[in-house]
Amino acid sequence: MLGSCRRCIIDNTSVVLSAGSGFNAVISPEMLTFARMYGFEFVAHRISDPDRKGKCEKQFFYVETNFLAGRTFKNWNDLNHQAKCWCLKANQKEKRILGMAPDTAFIQEKPYLIPLPEILPPIYEHYQRLVDSKGYVNLDTNRYSAPEKLIGKTLDVYKYPETVRFFYKHQEIVVHPRLSEKRFEYSRLPGHHFKNEKKRVHQGANNMEAALRGHCDLLDQYTAALRKHVRGSGYRSLNRLLNLKRTYPAEAFLCALKKAHQYGLYDLNRFEDLIIKSVAGNYFNLEEE
Numbered sequence: 546m547l548g549s550c551r552r553c554i555i556d557n558t559s560v561v562l563s564a565g566s567g568f569n570a571v572i573s574p575e576m577l578t579f580a581r582m583y584g585f586e587f588v589a590h591r592i593s594d595p596d597r598k599g600k601c602e603k604q605f606f607y608v609e610t611n612f613l614a615g616r617t618f619k620n621w622n623d624l625n626h627q628a629k630c631w632c633l634k635a636n637q638k639e640k641r642i643l644g645m646a647p648d649t650a651f652i653q654e655k656p657y658l659i660p661l662p663e664i665l666p667p668i669y670e671h672y673q674r675l676v677d678s679k680g681y682v683n684l685d686t687n688r689y690s691a692p693e694k695l696i697g698k699t700l701d702v703y704k705y706p707e708t709v710r711f712f713y714k715h716q717e718i719v720v721h722p723r724l725s726e727k728r729f730e731y732s733r734l735p736g737h738h739f740k741n742e743k744k745r746v747h748q749g750a751n752n753m754e755a756a757l758r759g760h761c762d763l764l765d766q767y768t769a770a771l772r773k774h775v776r777g778s779g780y781r782s783l784n785r786l787l788n789l790k791r792t793y794p795a796e797a798f799l800c801a802l803k804k805a806h807q808y809g810l811y812d813l814n815r816f817e818d819l820i821i822k823s824v825a826g827n828y829f830n831l832e833e834e
Contacts, residue, residue, distance in 0.1 A: 548658030549583045557589050567591035582666070584659040611635075620726050672702040680738050681731070684709060687724040690733040753783035757790070763799070764790075767806045774811045785813045789820065797823040 557566040563573040570589035572580070580586055612631050618624040636647040643650055674682045676695045681688040684702060689709055691700065701712040704723065711719035721732045757768045771786065772779040790798055801819035810816060 548655070548660050549585050550657075551585055551659060552588050553580070553585055554588050554590055557592055561587055562589060582662065584662075667705055670704045672704065673699055674702045675699050682711065685724075686728045687730050687732065689719070689721045689724075690731075690737040691719055692737050753780060753787055756787055757783065761799075763802060763806060767802060770806075770809075771811050782811075782813060786816075789813070789817055793820045793824060 555561055557570065561572060561576045562570050564571040567589055568591070572587050576587060612628065616627065618627065636651075639646045672684065674684065676682055676691045676698055678696060680691055680693045680696055682691055682700060682702060684704065689711075691711060695713060695718075698713060700718075703710045703712070706725075707723055709721040709723050710717060711721075719734065719737075721734065724730050724732055754768055754772060758765050768783070768786070771782055775782045797820050800823045801816060804810070804819055805816050810819075
């Protein structure tokens with residue numbers, strides 16, 4: 546069974562300290578809570594202490610040059626498995642500075658260790674994120690879906706090793722599997738977005754086209770040609786054409802439609818200019834001075 550020591554000697558790192566150094570160091574509240582949970586205390590040594598400085602850094606150098614060098618990893622689980630096997634093998638070798646193998650030293654130290662708590666709180670990171678206009682929350686380059694009714698709202702996001710949880714007004718609303726080994730990916734849960742955005746736009750264009758058809762053959766031909774001429778689904782152009790038809794008198798609209806179809810004119814701004822000219826000539830007496 547593993548355990549913790551009663552004191553943890555640290556360098557004067559800002560990760561643990563909130564102010565001061567050495568004996569005057571002030572441990573940050575989060576780290577104090579962490580130490581109490583495992584039953585030990587942080588002790589910062591004085592700056593440039595020759596008896597303590599550099600021991601931790603040397604161990605990192607050993608890992609980088611002995612374990613990491615020349616290895617490849619499929620994923621995080623593979624890395625952890627290889628690291629565990631490497632540690633078990635390395636701890637069996639005798640170390641000159643100890644005069645024994647680390648496994649032997651651990652047998653001697655084990656009776657003095659403080660037992661770990663039976664129940665440990667989960668490890669997580671907390672963020673606040675805004676649900677964007679498409680109903681997603683951005684986290685670590687990936688995007689996680691949220692219910693459409695929360696678009697524009699700020700959520701509390703808790704990132705755990707395996708999951709991502711969304712809270713709104715202190716209530717949990719979403720649990721996503723975490724995309725920990727991916728970048729620029731999407732996680733969309735059923736029921737969040739009732740229809741795919743592209744399908745919704747395409748269906749809207751079909752509805753616009755259906756509203757325009759059936760009035761006259763000329764309008765049917767122009768509508769079909771307009772949809773082929775514009776990029777994408779043509780929703781905006783068809784909606785604009787339908788609004789022009791509903792806004793202006795039928796005679797002026799048909800007169801402009803004949804000219805536009807004859808010359809292949811699909812610029813709806815110029816199409817509306819033709820309608821206005823027809824309206825001005827037929828309905829208003831505009832005499833030049």
